[in-house]
Amino acid sequence: MSARRIFARPARLAAIAPYLWMVLFFLVPFGFVLKISLSQTAIAQPPYTPVFDFSEGRAALAAAFAQLSFDNFRLLLQDNLYILSYLRSLVVAVTSTLILLLIGYPIAYGMARLPQRWQAVAMMLVIVPFWTSFLIRIYAWINILQHDGLLNQVLLTLHIVSAPVVWLSTDSAMYLGIVYSYLPFMILPLYATLSKMDSSLLEAAGDLGASPRQAFWLVTFPLSLPGVGAGALLCFIPVVGEFVIPDLLAGSNSLMIGQTLWLEFFTNKDWPVASAAAVALLLLLVPPLVLYDRLQRRQLDAGR
Amino acid sequence: MARAATRLTRFNMTSLALGLAFLYLPIVILMIYSFNASRLVTVWGGWSLRWYHEFFNDRAMLEAAWMSLSVAAVSATLATLLGTLAAVGLARGERFGGRALFSGMLYSPLVMPEVISGLSLLLLFVALNAERGFWTVTIAHTTLTMCFVTVVVQSRLSALDSSLEEAAMDLGCDPVRAFLMVTLPLIVPAIVAGWMLAFTLSLDDVVIASFTTGPGSATLPIRIYSEVRLGVKPEINAICTLVIALIAVIIVIASFASKLSNARGESAAPL
Numbered sequence: 001m002s003a004r005r006i007f008a009r010p011a012r013l014a015a016i017a018p019y020l021w022m023v024l025f026f027l028v029p030f031g032f033v034l035k036i037s038l039s040q041t042a043i044a045q046p047p048y049t050p051v052f053d054f055s056e057g058r059a060a061l062a063a064a065f066a067q068l069s070f071d072n073f074r075l076l077l078q079d080n081l082y083i084l085s086y087l088r089s090l091v092v093a094v095t096s097t098l099i100l101l102l103i104g105y106p107i108a109y110g111m112a113r114l115p116q117r118w119q120a121v122a123m124m125l126v127i128v129p130f131w132t133s134f135l136i137r138i139y140a141w142i143n144i145l146q147h148d149g150l151l152n153q154v155l156l157t158l159h160i161v162s163a164p165v166v167w168l169s170t171d172s173a174m175y176l177g178i179v180y181s182y183l184p185f186m187i188l189p190l191y192a193t194l195s196k197m198d199s200s201l202l203e204a205a206g207d208l209g210a211s212p213r214q215a216f217w218l219v220t221f222p223l224s225l226p227g228v229g230a231g232a233l234l235c236f237i238p239v240v241g242e243f244v245i246p247d248l249l250a251g252s253n254s255l256m257i258g259q260t261l262w263l264e265f266f267t268n269k270d271w272p273v274a275s276a277a278a279v280a281l282l283l284l285l286v287p288p289l290v291l292y293d294r295l296q297r298r299q300l301d302a303g304r
Numbered sequence: 305m306a307r308a309a310t311r312l313t314r315f316n317m318t319s320l321a322l323g324l325a326f327l328y329l330p331i332v333i334l335m336i337y338s339f340n341a342s343r344l345v346t347v348w349g350g351w352s353l354r355w356y357h358e359f360f361n362d363r364a365m366l367e368a369a370w371m372s373l374s375v376a377a378v379s380a381t382l383a384t385l386l387g388t389l390a391a392v393g394l395a396r397g398e399r400f401g402g403r404a405l406f407s408g409m410l411y412s413p414l415v416m417p418e419v420i421s422g423l424s425l426l427l428l429f430v431a432l433n434a435e436r437g438f439w440t441v442t443i444a445h446t447t448l449t450m451c452f453v454t455v456v457v458q459s460r461l462s463a464l465d466s467s468l469e470e471a472a473m474d475l476g477c478d479p480v481r482a483f484l485m486v487t488l489p490l491i492v493p494a495i496v497a498g499w500m501l502a503f504t505l506s507l508d509d510v511v512i513a514s515f516t517t518g519p520g521s522a523t524l525p526i527r528i529y530s531e532v533r534l535g536v537k538p539e540i541n542a543i544c545t546l547v548i549a550l551i552a553v554i555i556v557i558a559s560f561a562s563k564l565s566n567a568r569g570e571s572a573a574p575l
Binding site for chain 1: 312313315316317319320323324326327328330331333334337344386387389390392393394395396397398400402406407408409410411412413415416417418419420421423424425427428431443444446447450454466469470473479480482483501504507508510511514515525528529532533535536540541544547548551554555559
């Protein structure tokens with residue numbers, strides 16, 4: 001115990017460098033996003049009017065506060081484009097999380113029931129795509145889904161359709177891409193809770209007369225809810241801000257908020273509005289992020 | 305009767321097989337098409353290395369590939385160093401002020417939308433008047449990937465029995481020596497796996513790199529991305545296959561490292 005305490009001091013000292021790094025490159029940048037979201041758009045380089053200038057002391061700071069502008073946020077609330085892209089992001093994230101749960105659960109469940117030796121193999125097989133490039137995996141689907149791609153060729157050869165179907169630039173293609181990319185994020189937390197489950201509980205349920213189906217819904221599923229929560233959050237949060245998948249696979253008539261932010265930043269060069277969009281997106285994500293953080297910490301504590 | 309509840313059913317097997325086929329089939333198809341001699345992606349013109357040849361003569365692509373590999377190597381090394389230190393602080397530091405903030409900062413980038421991380425880092429670099437290019441992308445990738453390293457190494461450290469360190473200190477080691485001689489050798493596999501993960505994540509990123517890079521220094525994913533937006537090109541199939549092959553080698557090394565870790569301790573890192 002005492003040795004442990006002696007060890008804790010240098011361990012804390014070790015954390016100083018990464019702590020400072022994260023403050024400088026993770027926390028402070030959010031301050032800049034917030035600051036620039038409150039400044040005016042200007043045709044300049046960089047394209048915004050400076051809000052604070054710390055070198056001019058306190059009086060200047062007070063003057064700057066008076067100058068803060070909520071115009072960018074007002075714009076976000078008034079312009080339909082932004083409201084629609086927020087709603088679309090939420091709808092897309094909720095829908096894909098549900099699809100992922102529906103597809104991921106049976107796979108994780110199957111994995112958890114494999115013989116011990118095969119579980120490790122199956123887990124490896126699920127993790128490997130997570131390592132392979134995300135962009136490449138989306139590109140692989142473009143190959144398949146394009147006008148004269150493999151899918152249409154197969155469908156035409158089998159006479160299921162008489163003319164090539166438009167798959168690219170549709171919402172279905174986007175959902176397919178999202179499900180494909182995020183499936184490992186859903187499977188792994190589900191598998192983690194399902195494989196730890198005590199099988200004698202199910203045997204007890206069976207002995208007490210429950211059919212396998214009843215046992216699943218009354219025992220297995222309720223006990224797997226922490227995994228369901230972790231998997232859902234792990235998919236929902238990044239999908240809300242997703243950019244690459246909707247940009248490459250969905251049509252351009254309705255945008256997700258990540259795409260709107262990108263458009264404002266790179267095409268319109270309107271940094272303040274892009275920053276305001278980022279702040280609004282972040283506010284949307286705070287509740288699920290806090291929930292996720294709490295789940296993570298509970299799991300780490302339980303693992304100790 | 306009781307065993308029926310935990311048996312592997314046909315439904316279990318089918319969903320598992322279909323799930324894995326869904327995950328792997330598109331990649332396999334892409335790799336096969338990269339050897340297609342025909343310019344038309346859809347017509348099979350026989351096996352050929354033509355598109356690999358094209359890639360190795362494409363100066364801009366090669367430069368982007370070199371930029372990506374060096375960013376990935378440098379940022380993965382920095383991230384492994386910082387992430388391991390952070391993991392030691394979290395797993396062994398017990399309570400300290402700002403611990404919740406620290407772990408929050410380390411866990412949120414794992415799920416934070418990349419557009420936000422990219423935009424916020426760019427605004428910082430602009431405010432600091434930093435010249436954008438290799439180093440800004442490297443710093444951005446280090447910040448993102450060190451969080452993944454922390455998670456991998458921390459879970460390994462938490463699974464380790466800290467009584468080994470205590471025993472070493474009872475035998476007269478100071479804490480730093482105890483860490484270097486007892487703990488570090490035991491977590492090396494997790495550190496190696498963390499480096500590999502950081503390397504592949506950096507090699508994969510488009511969004512953060514697009515925000516933080518400067519003119520004239522595009523990474524490979526940025527170039528691939530702009531080509532893909534214009535449509536499918538056989539050369540891209542070949543580049544993607546090469547990247548997959550590189551990552552496959554890395555995975556084999558990483559899984560070897562984690563097997564080593566399994567042999568020495570009971571539980572492996574989650575990734």
